[in-house]
Structure formats: C-alpha cells, structure tokens
Amino acid sequence: MADLFTAKPRAPLAELLRPKSLDEFVGQQHLLGPGKPLRLAFEARSLHSFIMWGPPGVGKTTLGRLAAMVTDSHFIAISAVLAGVKDIRQAIDDARAELDVRGRSTVLFVDEIHRFNKAQQDALLPHVESGLLTLVGGTTEHPGLAVNSALLSRAQVYTLEPLSDADLEKLYERARPHLRGVDLSDPALQLLKGFADGDGRRFLNLLEQVSTAASEKRVEEVDLEFAKRSTSPSLRRFDKGGDEFYWQLSAFHKSLRGSDPDASLYWLARILDGGGDVSQVTRRMIVMASEDIGNADPGALHLAIHAAQAYERLGSPEGEIVLAQAATYLALSPKSNASYAAWDLARAFVKEHGSLPVPMHLRNAPAKLMRQMGYRQAYRYAHHEPDGYAAGQTYLPEGVERPNWYRPTDRGAERALAERQAWQRALDEEASQTEADPSSGQ
Structure with a gap:
C-alpha cells in the first residue's frame, strides 16, 4: 500500500504522451521526415550540436531527449532561466565522469539558451568544440540575435514550426485513451485547437482540463458550449518583448506602407488579440504617418496622434474602433517618404x-x-x-x-x-x- 512517502503525483497528460521514439513524434516533418536532416542524423547515430528555434510547445525538449536516447548518450538538461556558470561546470564534470567511467558521450540540452549571457555561452565553447558535449539548445528568440556567433558556428540551427491542425488531430487520437472515457464533438475540438494556437502542450492541457470537467459532470461527449464553459480563451502566441511581437508590428507597418487596409486590420487584430502593448502600436502609427506619408497628407499625422489620445481615454473595446479608423486612413493615404x-x-x-x-x-x-x-x-x-x-x-x-x-x-x-x-x-x-x-x- 502506498504511503505519503512513496505515492507519486499523477503525471500531466503532456508528460504521459511525451514521445519515446521518433515515430511517436508529432510535427516537424521538414526535419524528421524521411531523408530530412535530423532524421538522417538520428538514424546514423551521428549526432551534431544543434539549436532549435521555435514557439513554445512544439517539441524542443522532447527532441533533445530523443537525441540522447537514439545515440545512447547521457542526457543532461538545464534551463538558462535558472542556471549559471556553476551549473555549466557541474554539467561538464558529469560529462567527463560519464565518459571516463561508462564511455558514453553526453547530450547537454539547454532550454531557453538565449537567456545565457556571453560569458555563460562562452563557457560551453571549448567543450562543444572538443566533443565532450553535444549541445542541443532550445530558444524562442532568433538565434542570430540571441546566441553568440562563435557558438552558432559550432551548431546547426533548425527552425521548428507551430503544430498544424492535422498534427493536433494526431495528438487528440493519442490522448483519447487517457481522457476518462470522454469524447469531444468536432466543434468542441476545433475550439480547443484554436485556443492552442499551434502549441501542443497547451492543446493537451486543454484536453485534460475539459475531460476532467466532463468526467466530474458525467458528460460523455463534450459539445461546443461545454468546452466554452470549462475553458477560457488563451492568448494567441505572442511575446511582448520577443520576436513574435516585433514581427507582427513590422507586418502591420509594412501593410500600412503598402496601402493595404485589410492586411493592416488583420495585423492590428492579431496584436490586440494577443494582448500586445497598444502604446507600441500607436507609436508606430505616428511614426509611419510622418515617415511614409509625410507631406503627401499632413492630416495623417494629426489623425494618428488623435487616435493614440482617444485610445488612452476610451480603452478597449471602444478605443479599438478608433485604431481601426486610423489604420484604414493611413493605409489609403497617398505615400511619400521625401521628408524622411x-x-x-x-x-x-x-x-x-x-x-x-x-x-x-x-x-x-x-x-x-x-x-x-x-x-x-x-x-x-x-x-x-x-x-x-x-x-x-x-x-x-x-x-x-x-x-x-x-x-x-x-x-x-x-x-x-x-x-x-x-x-x-x-x-x-x-x-x-x-x-x-x-x-x-x-
């Protein structure tokens, strides 16, 4: 009989379904499909250092574990958010001991590697170069901006993509045996896919949340209304200080400059839907009114400034209408960068x-x-x-x-x-x- 000291907590669904082989891995077929670079490296058991760049919940940590598993290597995982040079030295010592005692190489997985400063990244260099460590890094930030060039020259960079609808469908089929006998209607499943926004971990967490609620209410099939009541809309993939934010802001600016009001409204909606900083949006609109419209329509600058002031007074959702008005006006204004x-x-x-x-x-x-x-x-x-x-x-x-x-x-x-x-x-x-x-x- 288990007691307080031997009982283990029930693992989350995302952990229960963590792939134990390449064939179980969902998504990233541009890297893991037949003849693709990581598949070839794994099958040849000839691993190289690599850095995976992509949004959360697309399998970066799992690929790091599989890299060690398929090559029968010792696996060490550290988080750059919490680790320091002391942790790096400990990992190096463990790798040396593993090589000396068991003759095994080591895969060091560094999650959020962009959080390491230059000194911490430099501490890895000689050991990656000597082959003591095979470095596998995960990052949500562009490696070209966040990782030292010396480290980049010793590692391949692979881009990981958000999971598609088909990928999430596969996850759902694999998760069904763990959902307490609960099924989801197609509209309910589509809702959770939309909330997940390409994040596999988030999708599995939502499935678990909904199935737990349905089990408690003795609901065998979750319909759309039950799914809405038992979950809440998650923010879209967005990072106020990261690449995703600046990509979307850049797309918004380029849509205005390109005189496309529909695209401008789309990117504005994406930014606001993701909880973006509206002051950054209005700042960009004011700059754009002068940089890209200028004296071709001097009123554009006044409208952009007034829109920013109006939003500060109204807030959401009413203030968003003002932003939409300003965006469509700026998009269709005559363009001139002569002053700029x-x-x-x-x-x-x-x-x-x-x-x-x-x-x-x-x-x-x-x-x-x-x-x-x-x-x-x-x-x-x-x-x-x-x-x-x-x-x-x-x-x-x-x-x-x-x-x-x-x-x-x-x-x-x-x-x-x-x-x-x-x-x-x-x-x-x-x-x-x-x-x-x-x-x-x-």
Whole structure:
C-alpha cells in the first residue's frame, strides 16, 4: 500500500504522451521526415550540436531527449532561466565522469539558451568544440540575435514550426485513451485547437482540463458550449518583448506602407488579440504617418496622434474602433517618404562636414558691437519682399551649394509643395542672373 512517502503525483497528460521514439513524434516533418536532416542524423547515430528555434510547445525538449536516447548518450538538461556558470561546470564534470567511467558521450540540452549571457555561452565553447558535449539548445528568440556567433558556428540551427491542425488531430487520437472515457464533438475540438494556437502542450492541457470537467459532470461527449464553459480563451502566441511581437508590428507597418487596409486590420487584430502593448502600436502609427506619408497628407499625422489620445481615454473595446479608423486612413493615404529621405541626407551631411559657421547675415544682432561686426547685415526680411519670398537669399553656410535634399513627390498635398518649390527655384535663378549681370534687371 502506498504511503505519503512513496505515492507519486499523477503525471500531466503532456508528460504521459511525451514521445519515446521518433515515430511517436508529432510535427516537424521538414526535419524528421524521411531523408530530412535530423532524421538522417538520428538514424546514423551521428549526432551534431544543434539549436532549435521555435514557439513554445512544439517539441524542443522532447527532441533533445530523443537525441540522447537514439545515440545512447547521457542526457543532461538545464534551463538558462535558472542556471549559471556553476551549473555549466557541474554539467561538464558529469560529462567527463560519464565518459571516463561508462564511455558514453553526453547530450547537454539547454532550454531557453538565449537567456545565457556571453560569458555563460562562452563557457560551453571549448567543450562543444572538443566533443565532450553535444549541445542541443532550445530558444524562442532568433538565434542570430540571441546566441553568440562563435557558438552558432559550432551548431546547426533548425527552425521548428507551430503544430498544424492535422498534427493536433494526431495528438487528440493519442490522448483519447487517457481522457476518462470522454469524447469531444468536432466543434468542441476545433475550439480547443484554436485556443492552442499551434502549441501542443497547451492543446493537451486543454484536453485534460475539459475531460476532467466532463468526467466530474458525467458528460460523455463534450459539445461546443461545454468546452466554452470549462475553458477560457488563451492568448494567441505572442511575446511582448520577443520576436513574435516585433514581427507582427513590422507586418502591420509594412501593410500600412503598402496601402493595404485589410492586411493592416488583420495585423492590428492579431496584436490586440494577443494582448500586445497598444502604446507600441500607436507609436508606430505616428511614426509611419510622418515617415511614409509625410507631406503627401499632413492630416495623417494629426489623425494618428488623435487616435493614440482617444485610445488612452476610451480603452478597449471602444478605443479599438478608433485604431481601426486610423489604420484604414493611413493605409489609403497617398505615400511619400521625401521628408524622411531628406532628413537622412541632412544628418549625413552634418556628420561629414562638422560644425560650419552660421553666415553673418543670419546671426542675431541684439548688441551694437554685433551690428558693427556685420551681424545681420544684408539680411532681407521675407515679409517685406514680393510674395513673401526673398528670392536669391541664401540660408546655408558659406560655400555650401543648395543640396536639394527635399524632393516633393507629385502625390497628394505634396504636389502643391513641389509646385511652390519649383516656383521659388525659378525666382532664385532669376535673382542670381540679375546679380551676375545688373544691366539685365533694368
């Protein structure tokens, strides 16, 4: 009879169904299907170090265990969230002992390897290079940004994909013997698949939650309404500080720039559905209104700012309508990056040429000595000139030719600016000729 000291807790469904062979593994057939790279490496029992990049619940830890199992290697698992250099040293000592005593190699699985700092990652390098450790890393962040280049050069990077509907269907069939005799209707199953959002672990947890509730209520088949009552919508796959957030935000911006209101609304809905930071969304809309629309529609900037302020006042869900209005307006506004491009050129010029002196005629002259030194002399007040424009007057440092950085497009309101700029250039050219040949102005 089991007592308090020998009884074991019932393992979660996700643990009960953890694959014990490659054939039991669900998903990632682009890596594990016939002739695919990991399948070939596992079958040849010739393992190399590799890093798996993908969302949660797609089998990273399981693949690490299988890598050790199929090669009859010692398996050590550590989490970069909790581990430090001391834990790495302990793993290295264990690997040496395993090799010396049993002649077995070691697979070191590092979960969330992107959480290791440079020193911790560097501590692994010599032992991966010597072959003492076969490193298998798991990460939800892009390895190119989160893992040292030295470590990346010693490991293959494999991208793991979210589980498809068909993959989740296979998990359901395997889970059925463990669901206390409870079946799910197709609508209920589809609901849980949607809540899982490609995460196998989450899907199995939802199945277990629903089947437990149904068993307690003596429900043999779970319908849609029961599934809704016994679960709650999970947030979609989203990480406010990770790749997924910035990918979706980037897709939203590019949809606005590409003048596609439907795609803009889609990515906006995805971000809000995932609990994204709305202030980041409105910030991007304000930037986009100036960067990609600019003077082609100056009202776009006002609308973006007002939308951000309105959301702060209204919150969700009412404020989301304002964001949708702003997004569709920005998407369909005429586009111009002329101001943005001109700003880049101006900054580059200043960086290259340094601090050129302000011309004498542009300097203020509040003191008599300054006026005696020539400050403000020859300055022409634009409001006293015909049409409010002092033709021929220069405003750049001496010796700097007009660079023509700002080149208005012929789209939207910027067309009028382009026409005005051309008119001013013609007046300047006429003034320049008059100055060169005073008799021509008579």
